[in-house]
Amino acid sequence: MTSAEIRQSFLDFFHEKKHTIVPSSSLMPDSPNLLFTNAGMNQFVPIFLGDAKCPYTPGRAADTQKCIRAGGKHNDLDDVGLDTYHHTFFEMLGNWSFGDYFKKEAIRWAWELVIGRWKFPANRVYATVYAPSAGDPSEFDQEAYDIWAELFTAAGLDPKVHIVNGNKKDNFWMMGDTGPCGPCSELHVDLTPEGDTKGSLVNMGDARCIEIWNLVFIQFNANPDGTFTPLPAQHVDTGMGFERVTSIIQGTKGFTDFVHAKISNYETDIFRPIFDEIEVLSGKKYGSTLPPADLSAITEQESTDIAFRVIADHIRTLSFAIADGILPGNTDRNYVLRRILRRAVRYGRTLGFHEPFFFKLVDVLTRTMGDVFPELRKKHAHVREVLHMEEEAFNRTLDTGIKKFAGFASASMAAAIEFPDVDATEAAYRRTELQKEFGELSVPEFLRKSLEKFPGSVQKGQPVLFGQWAFELYDTYGFPIDLTELIARERGLGVDRDGFEKLMDRQRERARQAQKKEVISVSSIEAPATKFFGYDSEEIETRVIDVVGIKDKTAVILESSVCYAEMGGQVGDTGLLTHGGESWTISDTRKAGDTWLHFISGPEIPEPGQDVSLVVDCERRSAIERHHTVTHLLHWALHEVVSREATQKGSYVGPEKLTFDFNSAALTPSQVRDIERLVNERILENAVVSWSDVAYGDVKNRADVMQIFGDKYGDRVRVVQIGGAAQRLDGYSMELCGGTHTRATGEIGLFRILGEAAIAAGVRRIEAIAGLEAFDHAVGDAQRIVALAEKLNSPIGELEKKLDAMLAHQKELEKALKAASQREAAAKAKDLLASSTAIGSTPAIIADLGAVDGDTLQAAADALKGQYSGVVVLGGSGNGAVSLVATVSPEFTAKFAAGKIIQAIAPIVGGKGGGRPDQARGGGKDAAKLADALAHARTLLS
Known part of the structure; x- marks a missing residue:
């Protein structure tokens, strides 16, 4: 069956x-x-x-x-x-x-x-x-x-x-x-x-x-x-x-x-369909082998098979979790997913993957399991997108982290050797020599060769990676501790887990202390909850409950308020507080629990028990409300144009602008224009904006009512609705929100998107403006266009044509430069053909092209394709670094793999590399060893 x-x-x-x-x-x-x-x-x-x-x-x-x-x-x-x-x-x-x-x-x-x-x-x-x-x-x-x-x-x-x-x-x-x-x-x-x-x-x-x-x-x-x-x-x-x-x-x-x-x-x-796809992508075969208990004695095939099993298991875990709305992140279950993904990506290196590959396996998983679990088909594109972004982000630090680990590992192994017959300086020198000569070996081989090299030396214990190094790999390079332990285990190393945890505890304590410095004086305030009337009023007669000092600021606690306290992205209100002939400017409003803190400035301080008048800065409040209501429209339009999986990750709503953070791939210019147009169309409709106080249980599971995943809500919630019949919960935009809003979309006026960019791995930010701010920005753009036209001595109507001509000229220059580079590469290829030799039964070109970079080497290798059948290994040392390129014709890849050649010779020049059986690149820093690396390439073919 x-x-x-x-x-x-x-x-x-x-x-x-x-x-x-x-x-x-x-x-x-x-x-x-x-x-x-x-x-x-x-x-x-x-x-x-x-x-x-x-x-x-x-x-x-x-x-x-x-x-x-x-x-x-x-x-x-x-x-x-x-x-x-x-x-x-x-x-x-x-x-x-x-x-x-x-x-x-x-x-x-x-x-x-x-x-x-x-x-x-x-x-x-x-x-x-x-x-x-x-x-x-x-x-x-x-x-x-x-x-x-x-x-x-x-x-x-x-x-x-x-x-x-x-x-x-x-x-x-x-x-x-x-x-x-x-x-x-x-x-x-x-x-x-x-x-x-x-x-x-x-x-x-x-x-x-x-x-x-x-x-x-x-x-x-x-x-x-x-x-x-x-x-x-x-x-x-x-x-x-x-x-x-x-x-x-x-x-x-x-x-x-x-x-x-x-x-x-x-x-x-x-699992077989997933294995088949990995075999196609990697060029390697699954051999069904199992590793020995001592992973430092593992064979290449056993290492390959572990990687197959890990990657096949992990693509299932990540795909199903993301399809159910659990994303890789930095805390709790989200961090578990990130650890699993990074573990899979690291194992991809075992199979020769140096570019994102993991996300591609979503396709075969969806084909084989999408009928049983339809959420995989529904969320297929979203799952691929999230995995691709996460994988790409980790790839940027993985190679650096692995290189760093190699240095830590060799130092840890050398630290396990003692030299009782020499002084400290000589001992340090010998350890350095051992690291250089045997640093790539497993622990047992390192120890054996070290004791042979320096008779009289002794092993003082099993090598262990120091806790501070494991912490650095975590803190700087994103290596979860279990990934570090895994790589260490493969080398035969232990890891000082206790030392790592102590450093983690110190980091957590520093974070807690930093947080305490921010809120300790506020959290100690004991006062009754402030009654808020700011949804319906802009001024109120109220009473002073208390006046408190917070750092170098003074805050007034009022019995009731119409000022909105900063929460959920919307900034706090400013305003004016008056009593008799005295007045105080409110510069900000914040919360301490359910108590509002009105930060004031003025020559005197209000007295507790005084009756005061409070009025909001209405012009500023209106600008904030325009930006807040249009944020809801933006959220709705984002789902319409991009995907409902574009989940909100944060926002800022102020009088001068709004920002909206969400998880997604980069938006195309067309998508940005469509979102902007859709929002402006809704503004022109002048739809009613209403809000309802409802039981959370009534809307908790409604897919059409937006709520921030992971947020905690009380028994009663406020639903802000745009469109539909007021307070009927039938609008096209409905969100749980405690902020203040316009009464209709027409009050927003013009809406403009200023920019869209990445702010973190997988997280994008839209910055936008509305109302008079958008109008002022449009006027500024028009003035800048006029100034540009004057500088180019061109009428505004002809400006686009002139710019197009300039761009076309630039493309011609780039085209000419590329053609010159190709001619140079073709000339080099012609010279290289003359240097071809046979190593055993294999035609080969192995050459140092001098002070050139990797792209020039690649161009020369590409120029040889179709003209030459055999193995090509080229090196260069331009820009102070060593570059390596290898290509293998299809008829020779069964015998020699370009990726393995580069993996073997790159360490000689102090670097790494890899690639496919037919094409690979690498590099290093030690130009003096380039001749040795190319000589080793010849021995690999013999």
Whole structure:
């Protein structure tokens, strides 16, 4: 059976048993304690707890659930790639009963599906049941044992052999320290060639006997005092490893061959299409090898196969997570995704990838899994875009970071050698020599050769990468600590994790202290909440509650206010406070909890208890409102023109301008024009802008009401609506927003986009203006055009033609320069043809072209294509750096790969490089070693 047939047969089986087939829930969990949805039961927790009524009739459900286990309590990340079965993303097939059927049906149906329908050999199947040890909850699960015993006996098998007891650790499931829980019963499959282990490998952590299905019987409630009481309703919660079942069925050729079985989740049609695509992109082949425990002794093929498995696993994790709205970032689950992506990109270097490649695998994943999980098809372009941006950003520092790591690694290895017979200066010199000579070797080889080179030297310990170096790789080059540990492990190095964590703690403390300096004097303020009337009024009679000093400023706390306090991107209002003949200018309004702070200046200070008048700076407020309302229109237009996946990441709304941050690729000039025009069309419609105070629960799950993902909202929220009937929640733009706004879009006036640019990896910013600010800017543009026309002595109507002519002339110059470069390259190629020689049976041109850069080398190599068949390796040392280029004709790539040639010779000149089998580039800094590098290239061909 194919994997698709296996998945569908499971769902069809339980559909026949009157189960409702439900879609997988999102990987974004409802539980705040989870990083990701990590089990099939997550979406049903409210039903188990009695917080939600079961929506299914009868109370039965079945599904295939997307799961991620990376970070937190369940973390398989470090093991991915090193074996046949660990994943960060996997599918969990499950069937559920909510107070309906119980143990008898669950066990009988499991047997019917696995033995009856899928034809697993019954003699290879073992069941486990709960048997308590001293102090464990509940009693022996006799009911489950009896049901299994009946089934094994009917199959002619001995229940005493095929039913294995397990204690609380293996066979008792708990949701937490308290709450629903119960015994569980698992199915294990003996995969040994003879299949006669008689249950001795069950629960022994042996890959030759794999658990495939866990049947959990939720029948107790765990109480805070440690006791267990029966639940009023009994439930069934099962989970089957989809990838594991597929690996057994396909790896044994439908249970016909256990002698030559290749039981691996990666040897299935789940992963094969991804492997095929990686092979096409990299030119390398997957060999199904597994690495030794000591990764420093790994072979090239083993290293390649680890990379295949890691990349194939990680593209599934990243693609499904992003499709569910979880983006790579710097905190919590978002950082976990960024770590996983960077791990995949680093493994790409093992396969010769130096340009973005990872995002390209989204296509094959969508083709193979998009029918089962339609969100992949729907979000396909968005997923590719996010991965491409993240990959591109990390690529810029990865090579530098790897080079830095190599230096740290060689220094760490050298630090493990002591020279008791020399002074400190000589010892330092010797360590430097060891780094230069043996720094690229694994730890065991480095230590062996070092002790041979300097007799009398001793090893003082196992080399460990210092914590400050691991921290520098994290802080400067974006290397997550587990990525550093992974690279170190491949060299045989340890990592001072404690030292790293201490430095991380210091950085976090510095960040906390910096934050405290900003808010400590504000957070200590104790005052009642300010009543805000600024949505409907611009002035108010109020009373002074208190006057406080904050750093070198004075702030007045009022009983009520019409000044908006800075929040959600909108800046605070300014205004005027008066009492009798005295007045104070309000320069800013901010919040301390629910208290408004009005920062004032004036010769005197108001007295607490005084009655005062407060008026907002109406002209400034109006400019802010125009910019805030048009921000909502901009957000709407961005979704219309670009994508609804262009998610808001921040904003600034002031009187002089607005900025809007969002995740997206760069917008095209056409998209910017379309957004600007669409917003101005909506302004001309003069649609009503209204707002409603509603219960958050009423709008929480409405896709047409925009809310900032990750923000926390109270029980009541304010929805700002543009268009539709006022306060009916039927507008074309609706957002949760506490800011102030115009009453209609026509009040905004003109809208202009000033610019669109990147501000961070994957994050863009639009800067725009509206109203009089936009008018003034348009007038300024017109004046600048007039001045430019005068300088060019051209009428404004002819200005565009004159500029076009200048640009055309510039292009002609560039074209002539390129032609001259090509002629020079062709001349060099002609000279190079004369220098061709045969190395063994391979025609080769290996030459130093002198003081030229990499582009000139590439042009010369390109000029040889079509004229020459063989291997070409060129070097140059222009601009103070060494450049290397290698090309291999198609008929020779099976024997020599350009990428491997560059990888072998670039370190000689103190650099790195790589590429495809037919084309590769590299470089370095040591021009004096260029001749040595080219000489080594000749030896590679001999």
